[in-house]
Amino acid sequence: MTKTFFHKIIYSGYYISYLLSERFIHDQKKKNNIAVNFVKYNNKLVLKNLKKENVKNISILLPHCIQNYDCKYKITSNIENCIRCKKCKIYKFLEFKEKYDVDVKIATGGTLARLYLREKRPDFIIAVACKRDLISGIYDAFSQNVYGIFNKIVDSPCINTDINLDEVEEVLKKLYCEE
Ligand code: SF4
Numbered sequence: 001m002t003k004t005f006f007h008k009i010i011y012s013g014y015y016i017s018y019l020l021s022e023r024f025i026h027d028q029k030k031k032n033n034i035a036v037n038f039v040k041y042n043n044k045l046v047l048k049n050l051k052k053e054n055v056k057n058i059s060i061l062l063p064h065c066i067q068n069y070d071c072k073y074k075i076t077s078n079i080e081n082c083i084r085c086k087k088c089k090i091y092k093f094l095e096f097k098e099k100y101d102v103d104v105k106i107a108t109g110g111t112l113a114r115l116y117l118r119e120k121r122p123d124f125i126i127a128v129a130c131k132r133d134l135i136s137g138i139y140d141a142f143s144q145n146v147y148g149i150f151n152k153i154v155d156s157p158c159i160n161t162d163i164n165l166d167e168v169e170e171v172l173k174k175l176y177c178e179e
Helices: 003-025 033-048 090-100 110-120 131-141 165-176
Strands: 058-063 103-107 124-129 146-150
Touching (some): 003 131, 033 131, 033 146, 058 090, 090 103, 103 110
Parallel strands (some): 058 103, 058 124, 124 146
């Protein structure tokens, strides 16, 4: 059995267990330990298998819901349209873009995210999403290098969600630091 096939079986096991467990949880806000463990397993594997010298293009994929709900600037077509008013954390990703030379894409849904990945073909992706989108995204993208980070649902799902910026920067530093 090849290593890839072995990992694919583990991914499938996690994914099916996640789908079954959500039938009982039924709430995007509630923590799902299977989802957490799946993302941990995936992230560890992605970093372990990483050959930094092969990583030339890094992309950060963000959900639209982290943009302030009342913001009138259309950042889905281009994040540079953000005027950095600091009402949400999008402006921080403009800083990451400049500091680490990464591409940042705001995806309005799974289909557009997949299209972006197909066209851009990044060597490494930091994907931020809610548990449902993150789990299906990581599962579908196997065996691409997708490092997953959950966004935080503050009030309602899909509106004004939050993100731990330190977690994102920690991964970027890992990719850029010399070891
Ligand atoms: S930081 Fe950017 S995206 Fe967020 S509310 Fe201000 S202009 Fe809009």
